[in-house]
Amino acid sequence: MVELRDFTLADGRLLAAWVEGPVELWAWSGQSFSWPLDEQQLAEYAAESATPLRRSWTAWDPAGGQAVGHASVRVDAAEASGRLGRVLVAPEARGKGVGAAMSARVLGHAFGELGLERVELGVWDDNSRAIRLYEGLGFVCDHVLRDVVRFAGKSWSAMQMSLTRAAWSAGTGSGR
Numbered sequence: 001m002v003e004l005r006d007f008t009l010a011d012g013r014l015l016a017a018w019v020e021g022p023v024e025l026w027a028w029s030g031q032s033f034s035w036p037l038d039e040q041q042l043a044e045y046a047a048e049s050a051t052p053l054r055r056s057w058t059a060w061d062p063a064g065g066q067a068v069g070h071a072s073v074r075v076d077a078a079e080a081s082g083r084l085g086r087v088l089v090a091p092e093a094r095g096k097g098v099g100a101a102m103s104a105r106v107l108g109h110a111f112g113e114l115g116l117e118r119v120e121l122g123v124w125d126d127n128s129r130a131i132r133l134y135e136g137l138g139f140v141c142d143h144v145l146r147d148v149v150r151f152a153g154k155s156w157s158a159m160q161m162s163l164t165r166a167a168w169s170a171g172t173g174s175g176r
């Protein structure tokens with residue numbers, strides 16, 4: 001349903017187009033980026049993605065060839081752990097299983113060639129679609145950082161979720 005290719009700066013304009021405003025940017029990436037998502041931030045992100053510290057992918061639809069999503073894993077090789085983040089599906093492709101298929105492929109890389117034993121992530125606790133996506137892949141909530149930051153006039157709470165290689169290998173997730 002989707003294929004992955006390495007993210008490069010050439011795909012950066014897709015990210016900028018898929019994120020429609022500052023609150024959506026925040027919901028997607030927290031404090032990682034600031035609005036507007038400009039060329040300099042994207043260049044720094046692409047450069048980091050070309051190091052062993054991070055892998056980032058563009059998901060594309062083999063049927064039509066168009067890009068449909070983005071995801072990234074920050075790698076802690078010493079701990080054999082990673083942090084899944086920047087999970088984003090093109091607005092017109094949402095709600096069709098693209099996020100689940102893309103994330104399953106990313107986890108295949110994380111637990112495969114990257115050799116990770118554990119993948120973590122953080123998601124705002126009001127992002128029900130993303131939480132459902134991650135739970136479908138087998139992630140469980142370890143704890144909630146309640147009212148951890150204020151932005152856009154409200155407090156935000158972050159669910160911290162994780163998935164181990166053992167749980168992934170057991171294949172209980174529905175997203176693949």
Ligand SMILES: CC(C)(COP(=O)(O)OP(=O)(O)OC[C@H]1O[C@@H](n2cnc3c(N)ncnc32)[C@H](O)[C@@H]1OP(=O)(O)O)[C@@H](O)C(=O)NCCC(=O)NCCS
Pocket residue numbers: 027028029086087088089090093094095096097098099100101122123124127128129130132133136174
């Ligand atoms: C979150 C996001 C990546 C999900 O991608 P998607 O392609 O729309 O999701 P999918 O179609 O694969 O659906 C994933 C799951 O969410 C469920 N879902 C879909 N829409 C939903 C909704 N509005 N509310 C709750 N669950 C929903 C699906 O039913 C599916 O669950 P299931 O497998 O149990 O049926 C996408 O909506 C997005 O890019 N959002 C903006 C950026 C963002 O919030 N990123 C996450 C940062 S942590």
